[in-house]
Amino acid sequence: MKKLISLLLALVMVFAFAACGEKAPDSGAELPDGNGEITGDYADFKIGAILIHDENSGYDLAHINGIKSAVNALGLSEDQITWKYNISEDEACYDTAVDLAESGCDIIFSDSYGHQSYMQQAAGEYEDVIFVAATGDTAASSGLANLKNIFTYVYESRYVSGVVAGMKLKELLDEGLVTEPYVGYVGAKPYAEVVSGYTAFFLGVQSIVPEAYMDVIYTGEWYDPTREAEAANALMSKGCVIIGQHADSTGAPSAVQAAKDGGAVVYSVGYNIDMLAVAPTAALTSALNNWGAVYTPTIQKALEGGAAAIPDDYATGIVNDGVSVSVLGPECAEGTQEKLDEVWAALADGSLNIFDTAKFTVDGETVTSFLALDTDGDFEGDEGEAIEDGIFYESKLRSAPYFSLRIDGITELS
Amino acid sequence: MNSKLKEPFVRITKREDTPLLKAWGIRLFSLLLALITCAGIIYLIVKLNPLKVYVAMWEGAFGTSKRSWITARDTMMLLCIGVGLAPAFKMRFWNIGAEGQILAGGLATAACMIYFGSSMPTWALLIVSFAASCIAGAVWGFVPAAFKARFDTNETLFTLMMNYVAIQLTSFFITKWENPIGSNTVGIINQSTKAGWLPSFLGQQYMLNVIIVMTLTIAVYIYLRWSKHGYEIAVVGESERTAKYIGINVKKVIIRTVALSGGLCGVAGFLAVSGASHTISTNTAGGRGFTAIIVAWLAKFNPLVMFFVSLLLAFLQKGAVEIASRYDLNDYASQMITGIILFFILGSEFFINYKLIFRGKKEVN
Numbered sequence: 001m002k003k004l005i006s007l008l009l010a011l012v013m014v015f016a017f018a019a020c021g022e023k024a025p026d027s028g029a030e031l032p033d034g035n036g037e038i039t040g041d042y043a044d045f046k047i048g049a050i051l052i053h054d055e056n057s058g059y060d061l062a063h064i065n066g067i068k069s070a071v072n073a074l075g076l077s078e079d080q081i082t083w084k085y086n087i088s089e090d091e092a093c094y095d096t097a098v099d100l101a102e103s104g105c106d107i108i109f110s111d112s113y114g115h116q117s118y119m120q121q122a123a124g125e126y127e128d129v130i131f132v133a134a135t136g137d138t139a140a141s142s143g144l145a146n147l148k149n150i151f152t153y154v155y156e157s158r159y160v161s162g163v164v165a166g167m168k169l170k171e172l173l174d175e176g177l178v179t180e181p182y183v184g185y186v187g188a189k190p191y192a193e194v195v196s197g198y199t200a201f202f203l204g205v206q207s208i209v210p211e212a213y214m215d216v217i218y219t220g221e222w223y224d225p226t227r228e229a230e231a232a233n234a235l236m237s238k239g240c241v242i243i244g245q246h247a248d249s250t251g252a253p254s255a256v257q258a259a260k261d262g263g264a265v266v267y268s269v270g271y272n273i274d275m276l277a278v279a280p281t282a283a284l285t286s287a288l289n290n291w292g293a294v295y296t297p298t299i300q301k302a303l304e305g306g307a308a309a310i311p312d313d314y315a316t317g318i319v320n321d322g323v324s325v326s327v328l329g330p331e332c333a334e335g336t337q338e339k340l341d342e343v344w345a346a347l348a349d350g351s352l353n354i355f356d357t358a359k360f361t362v363d364g365e366t367v368t369s370f371l372a373l374d375t376d377g378d379f380e381g382d383e384g385e386a387i388e389d390g391i392f393y394e395s396k397l398r399s400a401p402y403f404s405l406r407i408d409g410i411t412e413l414s
Numbered sequence: 415m416n417s418k419l420k421e422p423f424v425r426i427t428k429r430e431d432t433p434l435l436k437a438w439g440i441r442l443f444s445l446l447l448a449l450i451t452c453a454g455i456i457y458l459i460v461k462l463n464p465l466k467v468y469v470a471m472w473e474g475a476f477g478t479s480k481r482s483w484i485t486a487r488d489t490m491m492l493l494c495i496g497v498g499l500a501p502a503f504k505m506r507f508w509n510i511g512a513e514g515q516i517l518a519g520g521l522a523t524a525a526c527m528i529y530f531g532s533s534m535p536t537w538a539l540l541i542v543s544f545a546a547s548c549i550a551g552a553v554w555g556f557v558p559a560a561f562k563a564r565f566d567t568n569e570t571l572f573t574l575m576m577n578y579v580a581i582q583l584t585s586f587f588i589t590k591w592e593n594p595i596g597s598n599t600v601g602i603i604n605q606s607t608k609a610g611w612l613p614s615f616l617g618q619q620y621m622l623n624v625i626i627v628m629t630l631t632i633a634v635y636i637y638l639r640w641s642k643h644g645y646e647i648a649v650v651g652e653s654e655r656t657a658k659y660i661g662i663n664v665k666k667v668i669i670r671t672v673a674l675s676g677g678l679c680g681v682a683g684f685l686a687v688s689g690a691s692h693t694i695s696t697n698t699a700g701g702r703g704f705t706a707i708i709v710a711w712l713a714k715f716n717p718l719v720m721f722f723v724s725l726l727l728a729f730l731q732k733g734a735v736e737i738a739s740r741y742d743l744n745d746y747a748s749q750m751i752t753g754i755i756l757f758f759i760l761g762s763e764f765f766i767n768y769k770l771i772f773r774g775k776k777e778v779n
Contacts, residue, residue: 054744056744082739083739083742084735084739085738085739085744086738088697089599090691090693090695090697091690091691091692091693095484098480099478099480099481099484102478102480103478114599117601117602117605118602120605121602121605189598191594220598
């Protein structure tokens with residue numbers, strides 16, 4: 001027993017020394033920030049950020065970078081942000097929002113749709129704090145002055161990534177490497193946000209290959225590498241040549257790369273981040289949100305005029321660099337970049353409308369009317385005509401997408 | 415040759431009974447050792463001052479009164495499940511189905527909130543939800559217990575399978591109650607009316623959670639320690655044959671005890687839904703049904719000790735979240751700390767129950 005104790009004591013001392021030895025370098029949190037651009041007025045402005053995952057998820061990384069770039073652009077310090085990672089879409093979100101409000105945050109952002117109702121609950125209790133539920137849709141109808149929604153025109157980048165896919169598909173068809181213009185899509189959840197996204201992607205593909213058709217598989221989760229890979233594999237085994245995605249991991253591109261390495265003719269279009277790291281030859285491009293473009297004006301307005309200065313809904317797109325696509329992969333079809341420049345320009349000057357009702361049909365019919373906004377809580381639109389002069393205007397009546405029509409040519413498998 | 419058997423370097427023998435004070439001394443010592451080990455690892459990996467990290471953990475759990483209350487709420491949740499497990503475990507019935515019993519209770523509560531939310535006054539709705547969750551949990555305990563009593567089925571597998579039944583059932587109802595459609599979640603139930611939400615009491619949102627669980631804890635302590643039922647549970651746990659011999663109806667005791675155990679876990683489901691999240695998901699139990707097994711075992715099924723173990727676990731969890739936020743550490747770093755501390759504390763039980771005898775030492779204490 002004595003030996004045991006002396007052994008343990010020796011261990012204790014080793015660790016005690018290790019613990020003492022660190023006093024010289026101070027903790028990272030207290031190191032000076034170094035950019036020195038803090039304007040005196042807003043130095044005690046505090047920002048809270050609630051993230052559903054951490055920087056390992058491309059979606060959350062895009063938000064983290066967006067908030068950081070906003071803070072830097074406005075001359076604030078990154079130390080003014082309190083990050084809360086891995087906050088699930090349940091009471092943990094409410095607890096965290098309340099905690100941030102109590103700790104003196106002036107504005108609190110959440111990055112996932114499911115956070116919204118918990119943000120709303122907290123917003124009702126802390127009226128002096130601004131709560132911004134990114135990708136949410138109830139700010140305007142909640143009746144709360146301090147609850148806001150923001151989004152990007154992500155459908156623009158999805159359309160463009162679809163054009164990249166279409167160019168590749170056309171090349172493969174022309175070369176006879178594939179016979180069917182069959183596209184697959186890994187979706188997260190059957191929300192309007194996802195439907196709007198895959199429809200834009202599909203219309204992008206169809207703008208190059210009009211006879212293309214597409215299958216969608218939902219994983220039911222925003223971030224689940226295994227299920228996303230399984231969904232991609234299921235689509236490839238059905239014969240899909242290009243796999244797009246609205247899910248937040250690298251699961252699908254990794255699976256596509258593995259299949260391609262095994263000899264299959266398949267390519268991947270990603271989301272959130274450049275997928276070339278995990279799919280060096282299979283990745284064509286990724287649709288990106290540049291969240292900084294919406295965070296910057298939102299925080300700026302909060303600084304200048306508080307909640308009243310921020311609109312209930314704010315969204316922007318290519319006009320303000322709110323969206324983009326990542327660097328093109330090495331196997332993209334020839335002429336893709338030129339085509340992209342042309343499409344981006346057309347989107348920016350308004351000459352190209354993605355959801356032009358002349359370009360798609362629902363059950364064989366052209367759509368003439370669509371009510372986008374829900375006022376009675378049943379999640380069926382009952383006011384707000386989205387179609388004007390034959391154009392379906394997405395994200396115009398509110399920031400979150402509402403295009404939920406299932407158009408011809410796309411089949412949801414699950 | 416055989417008379418010269420080599421004595422092993424170390425032998426392990428069972429301790430007869432360790433004095434209480436010494437046992438707690440060993441536990442405290444292991445906690446200290448765990449903290450020192452963590453400090454070493456924190457420093458080696460992330461070069462942060464471990465003391466600051468511990469202070470951050472403390473502040474994460476108790477830094478503001480709001481945080482303290484949330485820690486209290488989570489402690490109560492674990493305690494409630496641990497207390498629920500205690501009677502079954504004391505009877506040597508390995509109920510690892512707390513997860514499912516919580517879900518069953520939570521599901522019953524959510525159903526009451528959804529279907530009676532607009533037609534009942536709050537107090538009645540709360541009583542109905544409480545009773546329904548209790549019954550649902552009890553049914554989830556009753557089924558494996560009845561099979562155990564009647565056919566001597568393996569309760570470990572049976573209760574485990576009941577967890578999956580509860581999860582599937584919850585998934586089914588989530589699709590039925592989905593809000594918004596396609597979200598695969600139920601959303602906050604009765605967000606505007608707050609019908610069926612456990613109300614604030616004495617100005618504190620989670621006061622009722624504390625009162626309910628503390629009452630149950632004391633009741634179960636008394637039940638196990640001083641009631642005839644408690645005695646029967648202990649005897650059945652020690653030896654079913656003895657129990658039969660002295661005229662205890664073993665089947666009845668098994669069914670009654672496990673139904674009670676399930677019912678208490680069902681109440682935990684009620685607290686999770688009505689008293690905390692106001693929604694139901696397959697994550698409502700969130701692994702706490704398994705964590706509570708550690709709570710129950712570490713406390714040797716003593717409901718009062720369980721309070722401290724639950725508090726420790728809730729503290730570690732809150733602390734972990736805080737250091738992740740404050741020092742930009744990945745969640746995994748804080749999970750490592752929790753893991754190390756649990757490892758040491760569980761390990762200390764070994765030194766309490768066994769002693770090591772090194773070569774050349776006499777076998778005396």
